[in-house]
Every structure is written in C-alpha cells, then in structure tokens.
Amino acid sequence: MHSNSLFFNAAFVVISLFVFISPPCLAHGTHSKKTLERIAETKTITLGYQDDAFPFSYIESQQPAGYSIDICNKVVDALKVKLRIKDLKVRWVKSSTASQFVLIKNHVTDIMCIPAFYSELRHQKAEFSVPFFFSRTRFITRKNNHTDTIEDLAGHSVLVKSGTIYVEQIHNINRTNDLNLNIELDNNNRGAFEEIQSGELPALISSTALLKGMVALSPTPDEFEISDQTLSPPIPAGFLLPLDDNDFKYFLDTTLKSFITSKDFKSLYERWFQSPITPKAINLNIPMSADLKALTTSTSLYAY
Template sequence: MNHRTALLVAIVIAAAPALAQETGTLKKVKDNGSITLGIRESSYPLSYLDDKQQPVGYHIDVCNRIVDAVKAQLKLPALKLQHQAVTSQNRIPLVANGTVDLECGSTTNNEARQKQVAFAPTTFVTNVRMAVKKASGITGLAQLGGKPVATTTGTTSVQLMRAHEKGKGIDFKEVYGKDHADAFLMLETDRAVAFVMDDNLLAGLIVSSKSPADYAIVGEVLNVEPIAIMLRRDDPAFKKLVDAAVIGLMKSGELDKLYTRWFLSPIPPKNVSMNFPMSEQLKKLIKAPSDAPAESFNKK
C-alpha cells in the first residue's frame, strides 16, 4: 500500500461511523462491482482525451483518488473503473439518473444546479472571459455588436454576457458548438469572432491549437466560478466519502502537486505547459474547503 492510498484509507476509516450502512451510490457500486466516471473530451486540462484517446487531466486524477477511497471503504480493490463521455448538455441528467457516478469535468457549482445534483468541495476556480484572434483587434464586449460569438451548448456563458453591464444592449449573434473543441473550431475557422468560456479551458484549447500565437484571452471577467466534481443529490454517505477524499488531498498537499502537474508542467498531447498559476481564490479554498455555489462566491 503506497502513502497516498494509506492516507485515503485513513480518511475513510475516520468517516466510518457515518458510512457504516452502504446505501445509494455506494450500494449501487458494490452491487455492480464497478464505478462510472463522467469524462469530458476537450475540457483542457481538467478532463480531456490524450493522443491515445484516453481520459486524462487534473479532475481525472482527482476522481481517481476518490475511486481509491471508494475501493478502500467497500473493500473492493478490484473495483472496475468505467468511463462515460458527457457533454455540457447531458452531464447533469446522466449524473441524476445514475448513468454516471462522478462527473470529472469542468462543471460550475451554482444554485440552479444544486437543485439537481451535489458537488464536492471546489477544486478549481475559473474566470469567464473570451478568446479572440489577435488580428481581430477585439478587446472587450462593446466590440461584439452584430458579430457571431461562439459558446458551448449547455453552458451559461451567453447568459453571463447579456447580464454583464457592458454586455447589455449589445446585439451579438450566438453560435453554439456541441463541445468546447467544436466551439473553438468556430473561432479558428472565422465562423465566430470570439469564444466565451472559462479562461482555463480557453488557455488549454489555445495551447493545443495549430497556431497558439494567433490567439489571446481578452475582455471583462464575466463571472468567477467554482468548479467541482459532481455527484448525485440526497446521497449523504457517498458525499461524505467524496468530501473526505477531496479534503484529504488538500490537507496532504497532493492537490497542489496535481495542480502543478496539469497547469504548470508540459502536458499531452503537445507536451507544452499552460503556465496557468493557481489563483488566490483557489489557494484560499484549499485552506478552507467549501462546496458553496458561484452566487455566494460572487457576492464578495
């Protein structure tokens, strides 16, 4: 047993009284002998496919640590791990209906979603901004009038643009990609002049593009959003285990190491670094873990 697994076992044992009765997701996983992770195919560097079409990323690693805790709690070292690709549009229904046990992607924790699903403590914080081609000269929302602006189906980016004081009254045309890669392709092929999304996803797509130097992340911050692993609602035993595993990663320093690996070091498929330092907000949340939604986050 390595140090990481031993730590997770200790965390689970500490939480054992509340987890003694296996119900909900834990019972389902034990009965099936498998656990299913919902993964994204182009949410760089949180959850995406490498050049071998295998899911990799910061939140994939976090979820794998949670799976270690599940194996320890259920005493199932051979628990089968399955992956299910999800999109911005279907991720919540697939968690809610039991198809996916943990969604390991780039989902914002907000009040509306908390009515349908639950979230682990926040493990990433993003700013919603826009990517443009440098040659366009676009630097803010005011320059988007009458122009096509891309976003991903099932996300909140367009609503955030329209709600922003500088976005009100600007008549831009919404165009939607089926996933983040598809939306970025609209920018790349000039079907859109901007792609509005989480800044880390934009940075990852730019680094992985054919001509990274052609793009810039610009404009007003439309929202500051806590990103977290998603799980089913009304399943206190499973949430307690998930929370304990995530907080254990924070307290041990393991989460900092994972962040360095995926945001500050060369990553596949191009073996280049995003050079994306940890935000002050995330540093604070690692010291004081929270699953509070974006609305409370943006009251500050």
C-alpha cells in the same frame, strides 16, 4: 477597461457555495439504492468524462486523462479502502456539458469527472462536490479582429458551448447591457474553436483555463488572444453527483478535502498547470488562484 463595471452591471451572484442541503430522495425502483450501497454490490463505479476539455478531461492513449480525471481516480482509490474492494471496476461513460446533468439525474453515472462550474440554477439540477478549481470567464478572438471588450462585439455573434454556465452568463450580460449579441451554441470545444480559427465567428466565451488550453493546442497560437476583460468573478468548479444522496456527497467531499489539503494536491496542480504536459510539452502557466490556495489550508469542510 470595463471589466469591473460590466461585472457589477451583469449582477452575477455566486451563491455561498456548496451549502450542505438535504433534498428528499427522488430515486425509485432500480435506483432506490444509495450510491455507496450500489457500488459495493456491483463492485463497479461509473464515471463520466469529456474528450474536449483539455487539460481537465480529454483522451490520451485511448484513455480519459486530465486534471479532473486524476482527482477522480483519487476518489476511486479512497472508495476501494472504504468499501474494502481491491478490484473495484471503473466504467467510463463519455459525456458532454449538454448531457452531464441528464446522466447524473438518471443515475447513468455516479460522478461526472469534469469541471462543473457552479451556479444556483445548476445546483437545482445536480449536487456539486467541494471545488477543486476556480476560473473567471473570458472570451477569445483572433488578434486581427482588434476586439478588446465584450462591448466591441455589440451587434455581432458570439459562440458559447451549450450546457455550460457561460450560456447563462452571456445572456445576463447581453440583456443587462443591451449589447444585441447574437448568441450561437456549439456542443464541442474543438468545433467551437475551429469556428473562431476560420473567422466564421468573432469570439468564443469560456473559462480562462479552457481557453488557454484551446490556444495551446492550436498549430498557430500566436494568432489568438484571450480578453483581459473578465465576464465573471472567480467561479468554483467541482464534480457533479446526484442530488438525492447525502452520504455519497459527504464521502466525496471529505475525500476531496483530505486530498486538497495534502502535499500531493499541490504536486498534481503543478503537473497540469505549471509544467509541460505530455506529449506536446504544453505549459499553460496558470498559477493556483487565491481561492484555491485558501482551500488547501482550510481546516473546515464547508468554510468557503
């Protein structure tokens, strides 16, 4: 097993997360109003979702559903109380990992309700909320490939979803370890998994939780295996929001922190990761990570 040496060789650095910074306001014209003020005026909040990120964000009964969607709905409930708007409207905008930063930057969405995994580079494009999940990066292959480590894939192609943190990670691993990988991109998790399922490409790189979700949804889950080798430390995932609005970030962070330290959060986590998920009764069996457990008992908003 080479996971420890690979991790240090790749020199991944998860920066001290979500430090409270105050970038200058970049919004002008129609977006000069701050998010809370605009929501109060329009009585509408615009939320981004994905349809291919089970169990975080997907479509069920023609509506966005999932772990991060449920957490976003808790934020909406808190916003109704703060702004005293009982009939606050929610407008959902379909997004992808490739478009999420553009939608936030251009104020098309107020919050991206999908798990945005943190990196310093990504933090330059958008603000991150406090995290509500942590996951390591791994890869998935067909069992008949007999691929145990990323080194076994040297000289071959690997698939990564565009716009994700995994693109940055695998490029670092490839360069640092001289693996000569051909890194191919796909814009949809379902399409990417189908390429692995068909044998067109040997491996797909993503977070452990998303990979488990893809396998669980497959009609032939026993044909696949997720690597024991990890390609990253536990990476925090939060919501994306605009860089230029500290008041909105503070509201979102304090709301999330209050929820994460409540009993309701534990129940929500167990519903999505340790219980059968309707309608297919899929149980991902992912225990709460030590990092997330620490947040559920923390009394400090930024003591991560």
